[in-house]
Amino acid sequence: MFENCPLNQVLAELRRYYPGWIINTNEQLADVNVTGNYRLDQPLDVVRSLAHITSARLQEYPALVILN
Numbered sequence: 001m002f003e004n005c006p007l008n009q010v011l012a013e014l015r016r017y018y019p020g021w022i023i024n025t026n027e028q029l030a031d032v033n034v035t036g037n038y039r040l041d042q043p044l045d046v047v048r049s050l051a052h053i054t055s056a057r058l059q060e061y062p063a064l065v066i067l068n
Contacts, residue, residue, distance in 0.1 A: 001038075002034050002036055003035050005033065005034050006030065006031050006032070006033060007024065007029050007050065007054070008024060008030045010038075011024055011050075011067075013040070014040070014046055015043075016040075017040045017043045018047075021063065022043070022047060022065045023067070024066075024067045024068075025066060025068040026056060029054055044060075044065065047065050056068065
């Protein structure tokens with residue numbers, strides 16, 4: 001569960017559970033606060049959800065996810 005956590009902090013936690021790379025190239029997103037209860041066993045689904053709620057562009061490749 002995350003409560004008013006900066007997106008970069010949430011992504012850092014998700015990286016622990018994702019078998020590839022999760023990269024944020026949009027510095028404006030870095031400090032966006034996130035609150036929610038997310039399943040850490042589904043990190044890609046969480047990143048997709050975060051991209052949707054922040055209107056970020058998401059690029060997915062094998063073992064690489066880029067938010068921008």
